[in-house]
Amino acid sequence: MKVHVKVNGISYEREVEPRALLAYFLREDCGLTGTHVGCDTSSCGCCVVVMDGERAVKSCSMFAVQADGHEILTVEGLADGGRLHALQQGFWDQHGLQCGYCTPGMLLTSYALLRHNATPSEADIREGLAGNLCRCTGYQNIVKAVQQAAGALRESVGAS
Amino acid sequence: MIPAAFEYLRAHTADEAFAFLQQHGAEARVLAGGQSLIPAMRFRLARPAVLVDINSLNDLSYIRVDAKSLAIGAIARDADVERAPWIADRRWSLIHDASRVVADPVVRQMGTVVGSLCHNDPAGDWTAVALAARAAVVVRGKSGNRQVGIDDFLVDSFTTATGEGEMALGVVFPMPDDRTAGSYQKMERKVGDFATAAAAVQVSMNDDGTIRSAGVALSAAGPCAVRVDAAERLLAGQKPGEELIRAASDAAWHRSAPQADLRGSVDYKKHLAGVLVARGLRQALARLGVQA
Known part of the structure; x- marks a missing residue:
């Protein structure tokens, strides 16, 4: 069936089978391979994208047809031209990744987390990221990265 | 791990969803959050011929x-x-x-x-x-x-x-009355896992310091969640105390009939059921300002 999904502000109209999962739609039909597939069974969080600006969802556990008429944000949509999003800058500055496989999911889950809570405590961040697994960093620098981003976003709101 | 093919029907009203389900009967499943159903379909543990998506309702x-x-x-x-x-x-x-x-x-x-x-x-x-x-x-x-x-x-x-x-x-x-509190106690191996064992407890107090009524249930303790009737009966009308909590905990141990799996043995899970009910009762009572 035909679906119409706005991804990172760009409209994609594609013919898909109902059983096509959103993660594969993004990667194969839209060519946006920044969304990674890890466990493929909703455990690891590598495939997290943000739906309608505020809801982090595991795109391996949602059908593309369910995204019809919705807006999806993937890691490709975070940076503003050549300028990294505060979260990306935070991961860069704080060494919040090693192999980078989990990073897109970490970024998008954190994005939704900060939309709901602009001043998260360390515990809030750790709890909020509990559905995203990382096997390299030990999470410490990921938490620091999100803290840095939260601070930077607050400052930019304050400045504007 | 791609699900088997199915027909996708998006309902726009509850009436339409119901009509779809009436039309397709046992062939159809409702798609709500999909966080259990979609993984089950991916493992081919579920193969519905028709999915009725109610997310637009x-x-x-x-x-x-x-x-x-x-x-x-x-x-x-x-x-x-x-x-x-x-x-x-x-x-x-x-x-x-x-x-x-x-x-x-x-x-x-x-x-x-x-x-x-x-x-x-x-x-x-x-x-x-x-x-x-x-x-x-x-x-x-x-x-x-x-x-x-x-x-x-x-x-x-x-x-x-x-x-x-x-x-x-x-x-x-x-709606519980003012003198009610509860507690949910879940033991899981890691975040996001199903419970190794879990206990749900809700307690309502009388003004004289006795328990008016209690709800006690277990998860991962049988084919589906179970009510620990014996614990509910023995708590009602009594003043909370260490002995009473131990008796309720023992009732949970008796009621629990788990299956052994990678999360634990039968003995371990039964033991947990008792411990979690005791913890749940203590926490619910503490939330009501009752020492036990």
């Missing part, structure tokens, strides 16, 4: 509290329950506790309370909560809507009283 996304009850619609998300403004009220502490430990925070963005009840996983969280809080599920059938008490609703593993062509529209939790 915005009139079923309600979470409403009034003087008599809390009503949660079929597509209200776990995360929305967790963020509800009234959730910090101690009367809802059982539901609040559970809303923070179902699966993981991202799964809770999509997952629904009603979907979890309908899925009726032996180790689900909301099933035990619904038993302890004495909830009822609103089921739409051919002859209209009916409320099914949770004890009757949970029939067996992955089986509920929702018949062929019927759909669950929501769940209703009766």
